[in-house]
């Protein structure tokens with residue numbers, strides 16, 4: 090459980106409960122929708138909801154309520170969330186072993202959980218380097234604590250708002266850890282959903298433009314394409330929490346890959362991207378409502 094000095098249980102002052110048992114609606118004005126709400130135990134927060142869906146302990150009652158409201162609409166959501174993590178691991182292993190990538194920039198890295206990017210990358214190549222970026226101060230605190238156990242400059246955490254990609258690129262820790270004259274694997278996994286257009290396109294294009302030719306872009310993104318009504322209900326529940334949630338069609342996700350060439354098998358249902366035996370068991374490839382792809386920067 091995270092320690093912020095704020096009681097985790099019953100921490101919503103003066104809130105009322107709506108018909109879904111979700112009680113964040115009357116807690117005051119929301120932050121701008123594409124800005125992470127940060128360290129506020131009275132509001133649900135993307136990183137902490139994600140942690141809850143993954144079975145983690147770094148979340149507050151308000152995050153668990155929000156997560157439960159989503160699960161009520163989409164019971165397979167925890168399995169889908171685990172499948173996204175599995176995709177992230179597959180993509181990193183593929184990039185290291187098949188494409189020879191040794192550096193990673195992970196945007197919207199989330200709370201540390203089992204099998205983090207640097208652990209997967211370092212297992213595949215002990216010389217790998219990883220920079221995590223997240224705007225959430227709780228993610229920052231946990232990530233820095235985790236990385237303190239990994240000295241040697243191979244990993245770093247940058248607390249920054251990715252909607253200002255120039256600030257990400259200017260972070261001293263990024264420059265000290267990654268060599269931008271060499272290819273980098275840019276990871277934007279389940280994060281662009283928090284950014285509306287044209288913010289999402291700008292974030293990806295600006296970061297990619299700063300990376301060496303031969304770098305790779307990895308995206309997974311929620312989509313309405315496979316189950317429009319279930320997705321619509323889930324998005325409505327997310328938005329009621331004051332969080333932004335943009336789902337994108339395959340063509341809209343493809344547009345985020347502008348200036349790159351998708352590697353095999355292309356932009357596909359997430360479960361169909363180089364599946365391996367370690368994946369969560371979800372028999373229908375479209376049972377996880379997300380597109381996923383890896384592409385080479387031209």
Ligand SMILES: C[S@@+](CC[C@H](N)C(=O)[O-])C[C@H]1O[C@@H](n2cnc3c(N)ncnc32)[C@H](O)[C@@H]1O
Nearest residue numbers: 125136139197198199223224225250251278279
């Ligand atoms: C759904 S989590 C994804 C975590 C991770 N990429 C994964 O696949 O497991 C999205 C993350 O994006 C972060 N995030 C949201 N808006 C952000 C912003 N404007 N700048 C940086 N990070 C942001 C959240 O704090 C959260 O940790």
